Amino acid sequence: MSGGEILLENFLQALTAGLMVGTIYGVMCVGLGLIFGVMRVINFAQGDFLMLGMYASLYVIGGFGLMTTLGPYWAPYVGAVLAGPVLFIGGYLLHQHLISRVTGFRALGVENEGHYAQLILTLGVSLVLQNGGLIVFGSEPQAVKTPLSARAWEIGPFVGDNVSVFLNQARGYAGLAAIVIGVALYLFISRTRLGKSLRAAADNPNAAIYMGIDVDRAHRIAFALGTAITATAGGLVATSYPFQPYVGFDFVIIMYAGVVLGGMGSILGAFWGGLTIGMVQQMSTLVLSPQLQNAAIFVIFLLIVLIRPQGLFGRSVERT
Amino acid sequence: MGLLRDRSLIPIGLFAAAYLGIALVVQNSYYLLILTLVPIWAVMGLSWNVLSGYSGLISFGHASFFGLGAYTVTLAMVEFNITPWLGIPLGMVVGVVAAVLIGVPTFRLRGHYFALSMLAYPLALLYIFQWLGYQEVTQPMKRDNPAAFMQFHDDLRVYAVLALAMMVVVILVSLRVERSRFGMSLLAIKQNEAAAEAAGIDTLKWKMLALMLSGAIAAAAGGLYSVVQVLITPESVFGMLTSAQALIVTLFGGVGTVWGPVIGASVLIPLSEGLQAELGSKLPGIQGVVYGLAIIIIILVAPEGVFWKVRDRLVGRRGSVAAAQETVAVSSAPVGAVPHRVLPAPVGGRTILELTGVSKAFGGLKAVQDVSFAVEQGMILGIIGPNGAGKTTLFNLLNGFLKTDAGTVKFEGHDLIGLKTNRVCRLGIGRTFQVVRVFQRMTVLQNVIVGAYVAEADDARAALLACDALARVGLADHADALAGGLTNKQLRLLELARALAGQPKLLLLDETLAGLAHGEIDDLLEVIRGLRQDGITVVIIEHTMHAMVRLADRFLVLDHGRVLASGLPGDVVEDPNVVEAYLGKKWLARARH
Numbered sequence: 001m002s003g004g005e006i007l008l009e010n011f012l013q014a015l016t017a018g019l020m021v022g023t024i025y026g027v028m029c030v031g032l033g034l035i036f037g038v039m040r041v042i043n044f045a046q047g048d049f050l051m052l053g054m055y056a057s058l059y060v061i062g063g064f065g066l067m068t069t070l071g072p073y074w075a076p077y078v079g080a081v082l083a084g085p086v087l088f089i090g091g092y093l094l095h096q097h098l099i100s101r102v103t104g105f106r107a108l109g110v111e112n113e114g115h116y117a118q119l120i121l122t123l124g125v126s127l128v129l130q131n132g133g134l135i136v137f138g139s140e141p142q143a144v145k146t147p148l149s150a151r152a153w154e155i156g157p158f159v160g161d162n163v164s165v166f167l168n169q170a171r172g173y174a175g176l177a178a179i180v181i182g183v184a185l186y187l188f189i190s191r192t193r194l195g196k197s198l199r200a201a202a203d204n205p206n207a208a209i210y211m212g213i214d215v216d217r218a219h220r221i222a223f224a225l226g227t228a229i230t231a232t233a234g235g236l237v238a239t240s241y242p243f244q245p246y247v248g249f250d251f252v253i254i255m256y257a258g259v260v261l262g263g264m265g266s267i268l269g270a271f272w273g274g275l276t277i278g279m280v281q282q283m284s285t286l287v288l289s290p291q292l293q294n295a296a297i298f299v300i301f302l303l304i305v306l307i308r309p310q311g312l313f314g315r316s317v318e319r320t
Numbered sequence: 321m322g323l324l325r326d327r328s329l330i331p332i333g334l335f336a337a338a339y340l341g342i343a344l345v346v347q348n349s350y351y352l353l354i355l356t357l358v359p360i361w362a363v364m365g366l367s368w369n370v371l372s373g374y375s376g377l378i379s380f381g382h383a384s385f386f387g388l389g390a391y392t393v394t395l396a397m398v399e400f401n402i403t404p405w406l407g408i409p410l411g412m413v414v415g416v417v418a419a420v421l422i423g424v425p426t427f428r429l430r431g432h433y434f435a436l437s438m439l440a441y442p443l444a445l446l447y448i449f450q451w452l453g454y455q456e457v458t459q460p461m462k463r464d465n466p467a468a469f470m471q472f473h474d475d476l477r478v479y480a481v482l483a484l485a486m487m488v489v490v491i492l493v494s495l496r497v498e499r500s501r502f503g504m505s506l507l508a509i510k511q512n513e514a515a516a517e518a519a520g521i522d523t524l525k526w527k528m529l530a531l532m533l534s535g536a537i538a539a540a541a542g543g544l545y546s547v548v549q550v551l552i553t554p555e556s557v558f559g560m561l562t563s564a565q566a567l568i569v570t571l572f573g574g575v576g577t578v579w580g581p582v583i584g585a586s587v588l589i590p591l592s593e594g595l596q597a598e599l600g601s602k603l604p605g606i607q608g609v610v611y612g613l614a615i616i617i618i619i620l621v622a623p624e625g626v627f628w629k630v631r632d633r634l635v636g637r638r639g640s641v642a643a644a645q646e647t648v649a650v651s652s653a654p655v656g657a658v659p660h661r662v663l664p665a666p667v668g669g670r671t672i673l674e675l676t677g678v679s680k681a682f683g684g685l686k687a688v689q690d691v692s693f694a695v696e697q698g699m700i701l702g703i704i705g706p707n708g709a710g711k712t713t714l715f716n717l718l719n720g721f722l723k724t725d726a727g728t729v730k731f732e733g734h735d736l737i738g739l740k741t742n743r744v745c746r747l748g749i750g751r752t753f754q755v756v757r758v759f760q761r762m763t764v765l766q767n768v769i770v771g772a773y774v775a776e777a778d779d780a781r782a783a784l785l786a787c788d789a790l791a792r793v794g795l796a797d798h799a800d801a802l803a804g805g806l807t808n809k810q811l812r813l814l815e816l817a818r819a820l821a822g823q824p825k826l827l828l829l830d831e832t833l834a835g836l837a838h839g840e841i842d843d844l845l846e847v848i849r850g851l852r853q854d855g856i857t858v859v860i861i862e863h864t865m866h867a868m869v870r871l872a873d874r875f876l877v878l879d880h881g882r883v884l885a886s887g888l889p890g891d892v893v894e895d896p897n898v899v900e901a902y903l904g905k906k907w908l909a910r911a912r913h
Contacts, residue, residue, distance in 0.1 A: 042432060044564075101620055115378060117623035120571040123564055124616035131608025139604065245605075249560055253443055256436050264432065295447040298440035305437050306425045 002162075009163045014282045016155070016165050020175035022278025024236050026271035027178045028251065029258035030185055031230030033270025036259050037202030038222035041103050042115075044122040046230055046255055047248025048129035049087060053231025054238040054247065055137055056083035058144055076146045076170075077177045080235025084228040091227025095220045098125065104219050126248070133245030141242040146170050149240055174236040181232060182271055189267055198222055202265045230255070253294070254281075257301040277301075328495075335582070336488050343480035350597070352476035353548070358589045359483035360545050364562075365569040365581025366490045367537035371530045372567075373576040374503055376510030381438030382538050382566045384422065384445055385415045387557035389539030390546035391449065394457050397469065404459075404470040408543035415539025419532040427527050430513070439563070446558035458551045470547050479548050486544060487582070490537055494578045497533070501773050501782070506530055507576075508759050508770045515757035518719060520745035520774025520822050538566070572618055574627025583626050588614070670697040672826060672857050673718075678727030680710075680717055680881075687713040689881040691727070695826070700848070700858045702872030702889070704865065706901060710881040711861045712754055715828050719751050720744045731826065746774055750819030751828035754861070756811045760804035764795060764814055767803050771818035782821075789821035793847050809840045816847065820856075827851065829860040833867050841867050865893060877901070 032046050061067060061079035070078055102117040149170035156164025189195035201208040201218045209215050237243075237251075254277055262273030277297055284296035343355050364386060372378045389411035396402035396410060426437050462469040472478035497503045505526040508516040517523045546552045556562070573584030591614065595607030622629035673695040680688040688710040695701050703711050716722040718729060720741040729736040734747055745751075750771075759767050768786035776782040790796045793813040798806070803814060812832050819827055829848070833841050848871060851858060862868045868875070868889070875892040877884040879901040885892050892898055 036432075040432065042435060098616065098620075102623060114623070116571050116575055116625075117619050119378065120568060120615055120619045123568060124612045124614075124619065127608050127612030128616070131605035131612065134605030135603060135609065253439065256439070260433065260436055289451055291451040292447055295444045295451070298444040302425070302437055302440055305433055306428060 005162045009165070010286055012163070012165045014286050015279075016167055017171070018279035018282035019275075020167070020171045020278075021282055022275035023175045023178035023182060024233055024274075025254055025258055025278040026274035027181050027185070027236070028230050028233035028255050029262065029270040029274030029277075030182070030267060031226040031228070031233065032255045033226075033259045033262060033264075033267050033273075034198065034202065034222050034229065035226035036256075037265045037267055037270075038198060039103055039219050040264075041099070041118045042122070044119070044252065045126040045129060045248075046226075047250075047252030048126050048133070049091065049227045049230050049248075050234035050237070050251050050255075051133060051243065051245060051248045052090065052129065053080075053083045053087055053234025054144075054243045055133070055142070056086045056231060057235030057238050058142055060086070061144060072145075072147050073173075076144045076239045077173065077236070079144065080174075080177065080232050080238070081181075083235040084232040087231035088224045088228035092220060092224035094125070094227075095223040099223060100216060100219065104215050130245050130248065137245055139244055141244045142238075143242045144235070144238040146239050148173060168240065170240045174239050177236055178233065181229075185229065185271075186268060194221070198225075199267055202267055204265075253301075254297065257297055261301065261304055332488065332491055332578075336484060339484055340481065343477055343484065346477070346480075349476050352480055354590050354593050355480040356476065356483045356548055357593070358585045359480075359487035360541050360548070361565060361569050361589050362487050362581045362585035363483075363490050363541040363544075364538055364566040365573070365584055366487075366494055366578065367534045367541060368566040369570050369575065369578070369581055370494060370497060370537065371527075371534040373570060373580070374497070374506035374510065375527055375530055377527065378435040378567075379438040379534075380435055380563050380567070381422070381441045382534070383442035383558050383560070383562035384418060385535040385538035386542035386545070386562050386566075387442060387445060387449075387554070388414050388418050389542030390552050390557040391454065391457070391542075392539070393543040394459055394546045394552055395454070397459050398457060403468055404543060404547045405468070408540055408547075411539040411543040412536040415535035415537075416532045418539075419535030420528070422535075423528045423531045427524060427531075442558045442563060443560070446554045449554040449558065454554065456551060456553050459547065473550075479544075483544060483548075486540060490540075491578045491582070493533070493537075497530075498578070501779050502526060502529065504766065504770055505773070507762060507766075511759035511761060512757045514721065514741075515753065515759070516770065517741040518721075518745060518751050518753075518757075519771040519818055520742050521770060522740075522742045524740075568615055571625055572615055574625030574629075577627050579627045580625050587626075671695070672697045672732060673859075674728075674730045675718075676728045676730075678714070678717060678729060679725045680713060680722060681725055687881050688717065691878070691881070691883055693876055693883065693886060695857060695859060697857055698852060698855060699873045700852055700860065700871055701874050701876060702868040703859060703861045703876045703878060704863070704868060705878035705884070707863075708880075709878040711878055712830055713881075714878070715751060715830055715861065718744070718828060719749060742774070745822060745824075748823070748825035749828065750822050750824035750826070752812070752815040752819055752830055752832055754830040754834065756808075756815055758803040758806075758811055758814055758818075760802070762803055763799065764801050764803055764806070765790065765799040767814055768817045768821045772821035775821065775823040785823070786817075786821045789817040792820060792850070793817045794843075808835050809843070812836070812844060813847070816844075820851070824856060826857045826859065829858060831861050831863065833862055833864070845871050869893065 028050060031049075032043070035041065035043055035046070057076070057079040060082045061075050066075040066079055098121060102114050102121050149168060151169040152166040153169060153172060154164050154166055158164065189199055197208070197213050198218065198221065200211070201213055201222070208218065255274070258274035258277045259270045260273070261276055262269030262271065280300045281293055281297050284293055288296055343352070346352055346355060364382065367385070368379065368382050389408070392411035392414045393404045393407035396407040397404060402410070422438075422441055426434060429437055462471055466472065466474075505516065505521045505523075508519070508521055509523050509527065513523055542557055546557070549556070569584030569588055570581045571584070572588055573582065574580030588611070592607055592611050595610050599606045618626065671694045675694070676692045678688060678691045679686070691714065703714070705711050713722065717724050718736065720736070720739050720743070724737055731747055731749060736744055736747075759770065762770075765783075765786055768789050769783050772782040772785040772789070776785050787796070787799070790799055793816050795810065795813050795817055798810065803811070806814060816829070816832065832848070833844060836844065845867060848858060848860070860868075860872065872889055874887065875889050876886045877892060877895075877898050884901055885895045885898050
């Protein structure tokens with residue numbers, strides 16, 4: 001195999017890995033983008049919702065014996081999807097009892113629009129979830145086991161039988177599931193009445209109020225739904241990524257990078273932002289040490305924010 | 321230095337003395353460690369407060385400076401045998417440099433974007449330091465001369481005293497900032513950045529200085545932390561929790577006051593360490609849960625922090641910033657001790673402002689097209705035109721909020737194109753806003769003082785200028801009221817006073833009469849006419865013809881970004897083009913009859 005072929009193979013390998021990881025990141029980011037867009041609240045606990053989604057998926061699969069009823073192929077993905085409703089309820093209650101006290105109307109007129117209180121509240125929630133997770137779930141790394149993670153598809157060979165791409169099946173199916181979920185979300189957001197009103201609220205929260213959208217309700221639904229979507233993405237990640245209660249940290253920056261990249265207020269933009277981050281992360285391994293993978297994400301994130309702060313799909317208008 | 325005689329220093333002195341007393345008596349090394357960590361985290365919180373508390377730009381990235389300070393001290397000792405006594409100042413220099421490197425790109429961002437971008441720096445540094453192989457670095461023991469290398473592990477009380485001393489110094493520095501134009505400018509930026517810039521505050525300069533100071537302080541905290549802990553890892557100094565800790569102690573204790581971080585650290589650090597020691601082995605994570613719950617509860621009970629809550633209880637209402645106490649004294653001083661700059665009497669004929677071919681497009685929308693006109697010294701020019709005619713855009717081009725696409729603007733021979741807004745103000749152009757932009761949580765006087773800085777380098781004299789400006793618009797009686805509680809008319813007058821305090825030669829008034837009742841309009845017209853008496857040239861935007869006909873010497877009519885007509889008010893209102901633009905063709909026919 002020539003040097004050029006090795007380079008090509010590595011490139012294609014990183015590209016497919018980036019696509020697979022990226023679609024999952026995309027779904028994660030849609031969850032955060034919904035919350036961030038509609039509420040304009042920096043939610044530090046989003047990474048922990050992801051973590052809860054992983055454990056919810058694990059316990060749903062275990063608790064309902066999905067592995068035996070559905071078989072090892074379907075169970076992890078059904079588990080991930082079921083983690084959604086579980087966390088929807090969690091997010092709904094969390095907003096109702098805590099988050100709503102420092103956001104929306106109650107934040108109006110408070111120092112710095114209540115941002116200080118929101119930050120510390122979500123940091124507090126994050127601390128409780130992580131450390132509560134440590135007590136409840138233990139510190140032992142877990143994984144949603146699927147026989148697929150030991151198998152790979154070989155795509156190719158091309159270029160004189162020398163170049164082929166190996167795609168881990170667990171990642172591949174998770175990526176496909178993410179695409180299905182992504183399309184479903186797209187249809188929901190662009191076709192349904194609720195989806196449209198959420199999109200409107202994210203695009204311009206103030207105008208949405210004037211149009212008669214019930215802000216508290218919109219916030220609660222956005223928060224619960226955003227939590228559920230991110231949790232589902234967590235369930236998908238769990239099939240190929242060992243996790244423990246502190247796993248949220250690994251993803252929270254990725255999510256914010258994706259959302260800002262897509263443009264704050266653009267829910268669908270968040271998906272493309274997440275996908276881009278996934279691609280950048282995987283492609284960076286071609287030129288950088290894997291240790292610098294995440295540093296590369298941050299550098300790209302900073303560059304894009306500085307060059308185009310409104311993100312790829314956002315817009316910024318300020319009147320004087 | 322007035323600071324030394326300041327009564328507000330007494331509680332700080334008492335606190336420090338009590339703390340010192342406790343630190344010297346305690347023998348238990350574990351308690352001494354906590355007594356050392358409390359001031360270190362308080363300093364970290366104070367550092368965060370200097371930037372985020374005063375200017376409102378929330379930073380999630382203060383671990384960058386903390387970590388760089390810690391690594392500078394440690395690596396200087398490991399690699400070059402440099403003592404931390406020098407290493408900590410060196411780390412502070414590194415902190416300042418990092419602040420500049422971070423600030424230059426990041427200050428282009430606002431709000432959430434700024435906050436999130438700041439988050440990326442320490443995490444990128446974390447991975448870079450891991451990659452560089454500094455996973456775990458230990459400061460070597462210097463047994464022959466420990467004191468020279470700041471090693472007091474035999475008598476940990478020394479560390480507690482050092483940390484306390486650092487905290488006291490940082491508190492004093494913070495107070496200096498709070499009470500100078502530095503702090504006032506940051507507060508103004510926090511309340512309304514565009515208004516601060518338009519009032520002549522060089523917002524970028526002050527934000528940068530705040531970040532540099534903040535970076536130096538955080539680096540010092542990190543340096544001392546590394547000396548106390550001996551061993552550091554990228555996670556322990558650059559990690560998310562380090563940034564979060566700075567934010568948590570400050571928000572818990574109270575933002576925008578030196579007491580906030582001190583209270584926060586004094587309560588939370590012992591709580592967290594104590595829980596860790598008591599329960600950490602039996603129930604790992606319980607300390608995080610209790611800590612998390614503690615901050616959740618406090619934020620629900622006192623969203624602005626413990627200090628302000630207690631203060632509200634004691635004082636009755638939320639007092640304004642410390643600077644208020646000083647300025648209140650000034651406000652009772654005889655008005656006019658520093659007379660405002662007397663400009664030459666209106667002579668007419670001399671052109672003060674000249675626009676030639678000014679254009680601006682937003683994408684396909686041509687907001688201002690090829691606008692040319694001149695303003696003569698001492699005149700009142702009324703710019704009228706329907707909604708969306710480009711009037712406010714024109715002002716935004718004049719005062720540097722927007723960049724012109726084409727054309728030139730000359731003000732007393734200076735080219736205004738490309739100047740930053742605060743420079744434009746510095747040249748002598750003040751402005752008010754269509755939607756009032758005051759600093760809500762500052763007093764009326766403080767609002768105006770911010771506007772006076774541009775004209776006066778001395779803070780006390782700036783306060784006198786502000787009093788004078790307030791007297792001119794008739795708001796002197798409300799000097800100590802919070803701006804947030806004013807009526808619409810008072811807000812308009814306040815904006816006017818703020819612009820006047822900068823001793824402008826030209827005032828740009830954007831719909832100053834909007835939303836006022838008839839009688840109120842008359843009052844304002846009187847004030848504006850008075851300005852002309854003082855030789856100030858005025859350009860005023862207005863929708864309504866009624867008031868304008870009584871005020872302006874000349875009219876300029878804009879429609880769809882173009883100059884439709886200009887000249888004497890009487891002529892302009894008769895102009896058929898103007899009538900059509902205002903009322904439509906149908907009315908044009910009737911107007912002729």
